[in-house]
Amino acid sequence: MSRRRPGLLTAAAATTAALLLTACGGGSGAAAGGPWKPTKPIEYVAPANTGGGWDTLARSTARVMEEGEVVDRPMRVVNKPGGGGAIGWAYVAGHEKDPHKLFVTSPPIVLVPLAGESRHSHRDFTPIARLISEPLAYVVKDDSPFKTFGDFADELKADPEKLSVAGGSGPGSLDHVGLAGAVQAAGAEPAKVKYVPFDGGGEAITALLGGHVDVAVAGASEAQGLVRSGDVRVLAVSSEERVATLPDAPTLRESGTDYQFDIWRGVMGPAGLTDEQVAYYEKAYADMLDLDGWKKERDRLGWTDAWMGSAEFGEFLDAQEQEFAEILSDVGIKK
CATH class of the missing domain: 3.40.190.10 (Periplasmic binding protein-like II)
Known part of the structure; x- marks a missing residue:
């Protein structure tokens, strides 16, 4: 029986592993043949009923991003009201590592857990970008x-x-x-x-x-x-x-x-998103800010651009947690 040289065996094993990773959807975006992109519609959660700030941000950004073609798949807004946002957060938290789930957020993601009204804090999610303030x-x-x-x-x-x-x-x-x-x-x-x-x-x-x-x-x-x-x-x-x-x-x-x-407002995703997935969404929202459609919507609603990328947004949320804990204590409503 003939023997394969070690080099050929190693190369064959590497090729097989790469094919398996590709077939299973594993590995980074680069390993799959290029930067990561969504492969199905993006479920975009507004953790409140229609007509509020979260719903307005979700629907306006989804529309502008689709019309401006800065995303590769439709963004489908889903309302999940209840618990001051906690119901929607629990839903997203249950889809760890799912890059096709996003949700709009604002200070309640820090305040509600501090008040003892949610078991999920901002640390249970992946920051994507802070967008506006009002x-x-x-x-x-x-x-x-x-x-x-x-x-x-x-x-x-x-x-x-x-x-x-x-x-x-x-x-x-x-x-x-x-x-x-x-x-x-x-x-x-x-x-x-x-x-x-x-x-x-x-x-x-x-x-x-x-x-x-x-x-x-x-x-x-x-x-x-x-x-x-x-x-x-x-x-x-x-x-x-x-x-x-x-x-x-x-x-x-x-x-x-x-x-x-x-009031700042931004976007987060489930825990466990890869760097490539975060980079895709971060770039999409950054590109959105330059679109004329966004500028018209922003001005119509009276919003002010308040951009922060993923890393800076995460640090900002940590600082907000400390600041809000002191405020809640001062006014006697921290539980």
Whole structure:
């Protein structure tokens, strides 16, 4: 029986291994014949009902990215509301290493776990990119007796338990913290304010319109349509300067309350994504920012570009966790 030389045996084994890896879908994108690309539609999770900030970001970015051809497969938005985002996060966490699952995110991914309302933290996912920021808007019905944020703050100081405030996130999460910080800065006691949580700013404003609460807190982009129609008024926005989409709304500082709060929004994926998969999505979102379609959508919604790539976004989330832990402790709502 003839013998193969060691070199030929090694080469044959290597070739066989490479073929097996390719057939099974294993190895890096380079091993499979080039940079990684999605091979089926991308499930794009908005962890809230339609009409809120997460849903708006998911649908607007999906549409712009598909029209601009910066992704190779369709991005199908799926709403998974509940738990201030926790239901959607649990769903994505159950698809570890699946590069065809993404979700939109914002400060609740840090705040909700800190408040003890989710067993998944930002560390259970892969950061892709931070995209935009926008302020909170503190809104009332058009016929509300409150004409300014100062009027609202004065009533809270006099009888904080008399009023109820709706927010589009869970207790101790984004809208609650943005409300508590502003209330505290105005001289009232945030722990005594009756906060009513909803799954998204759209639901919170609906509760306001239905007369179930006195004030609602939501992202500025979530409120602007009803501001234009005259159904609601904005007492103040939480940004440093007025926003172009709500030009008549004063900032909190203009209203005599020294407080600022920015809502950042971004995209994450399941744990275990490879470097090639992260690089694909990171580049796709970076390319999106240069598209005219994105610039029109961004300006229409009153968003500000706040780009961070995957690595920087991950470091930012770690820093936010420490910062928010201190805030929650200060206002007495950390569990």
